[in-house]
Amino acid sequence: MSDYKYSIEAKSVNKVFYKKSLAVDALINFSIKIKKGTIHGLLGPNGAGKSTFINILGGLVKKNSGKVNICGINIDENIKLSKFKIGIVPQELNIDPFFSPAELLELQAGLYGVPKKKRKTEEILENLKLTDQRNAYARTLSGGMRRRLLIGKALVHDPEIIILDEPTAGVDIEIRSSIWRYIKRISKEGKTICLTTHYLEEAENLCDNISIINFGKKIIEGSKNDLLKIISTKSVAFVLVDAIKIPDDLREFDPVLTNNVLELKYDKNKTNIKNIIDKLNKNKIEFKEINTNEGDLEDVFKKVVKSNDTTI
Numbered sequence: 462m463s464d465y466k467y468s469i470e471a472k473s474v475n476k477v478f479y480k481k482s483l484a485v486d487a488l489i490n491f492s493i494k495i496k497k498g499t500i501h502g503l504l505g506p507n508g509a510g511k512s513t514f515i516n517i518l519g520g521l522v523k524k525n526s527g528k529v530n531i532c533g534i535n536i537d538e539n540i541k542l543s544k545f546k547i548g549i550v551p552q553e554l555n556i557d558p559f560f561s562p563a564e565l566l567e568l569q570a571g572l573y574g575v576p577k578k579k580r581k582t583e584e585i586l587e588n589l590k591l592t593d594q595r596n597a598y599a600r601t602l603s604g605g606m607r608r609r610l611l612i613g614k615a616l617v618h619d620p621e622i623i624i625l626d627e628p629t630a631g632v633d634i635e636i637r638s639s640i641w642r643y644i645k646r647i648s649k650e651g652k653t654i655c656l657t658t659h660y661l662e663e664a665e666n667l668c669d670n671i672s673i674i675n676f677g678k679k680i681i682e683g684s685k686n687d688l689l690k691i692i693s694t695k696s697v698a699f700v701l702v703d704a705i706k707i708p709d710d711l712r713e714f715d716p717v718l719t720n721n722v723l724e725l726k727y728d729k730n731k732t733n734i735k736n737i738i739d740k741l742n743k744n745k746i747e748f749k750e751i752n753t754n755e756g757d758l759e760d761v762f763k764k765v766v767k768s769n770d771t772t773i
């Protein structure tokens with residue numbers, strides 16, 4: 462096992478599913494390296510292959526080819542040991558309805574062979590705000606409580622890597638931010654986190670690095686900041702004092718005038734707001750407010766996924 466730099470290291474992984482006689486390439490030469498202690502986001506449209514990859518890591522889906530190491534352990538050589546290194550929070554809310562949260566956590570710990578003295582059932586329930594529900598039937602839990610319980614189940618054996626497949630799908634804003642806080646906390650404790658999400662705001666808030674997947678292929682990867690740099694188009698909106706006719710020398714900024722708001726787009730590598738304001742002054746256009754839009758991960762996602770779609 463020795464020392465390892467990457468908690469998860471996958472190389473040229475392929476997975477084909479057969480739906481009736483139709484072959485579906487869920488992963489095509491998929492490679493990824495996730496550094497120890499980081500939070501890594503897997504983004505991609507529905508059916509991109511995210512859950513397939515996660516399920517391969519957990520030994521739930523068998524890959525057709527490629528190599529996967531978890532904490533330096535090749536999963537083909539020692540799936541039992543590699544499974545101990547990860548805790549997976551699945552996308553589906555599949556919980557045995559007849560057990561209580563406390564019982565489910567105890568059962569799960571038993572499955573992993575965690576001795577009674579070392580179990581952290583109460584601590585996990587407390588951290589996930591489920592203490593009040595500790596003895597309730599799981600079937601009486603709300604969707605958000607179930608999701609938190611699934612997170613708890615993934616933590617019972619104190620794994621080094623936590624994998625969360627859509628951790629906040631269908632939870633309310635308050636629970637979402639408490640899950641975010643919890644993810645950040647376990648990350649600070651040194652755990653490696655890999656998560657999938659459709660909420661780009663979530664990826665922006667949590668992830669150090671991001672991979673975007675489409676049709677089973679990785680289309681882009683980098684630090685959050687690097688990805689944000691891809692978007693060089695910014696927009697700026699001026700709230701005008703008086704009605705105007707758009708002068709010709711603003712045409713290059715793709716101007717849109719709605720009521721008294723003038724919106725202009727510009728390439729941040731070519732010009733800046735100061736130059737634009739100079740042009741407004743030159744045309745004697747007065748404004749009382751400026752709003753800028755930096756471009757966010759959603760813009761990056763749309764850009765790379767869209768350009769990928771047209772090439773396929």
Ligand SMILES: Nc1ncnc2c1ncn2[C@@H]1O[C@H](COP(=O)(O)OP(=O)(O)OP(=O)(O)O)[C@@H](O)[C@H]1O
Nearest residue numbers: 478479480485487506507508509510511512513514
């Ligand atoms: N057990 C299976 N049998 C057949 N096809 C499958 C199976 N699991 C996944 N697939 C197919 O593999 C592809 C990738 O699916 P996957 O669940 O990995 O996508 P995903 O990125 O997790 O999507 P989502 O965002 O909707 O959760 C899809 O075309 C899906 O229909």
Ligand SMILES: [Mg+2]
Nearest residue numbers: 511512513552
């Ligand atoms: Mg999925």
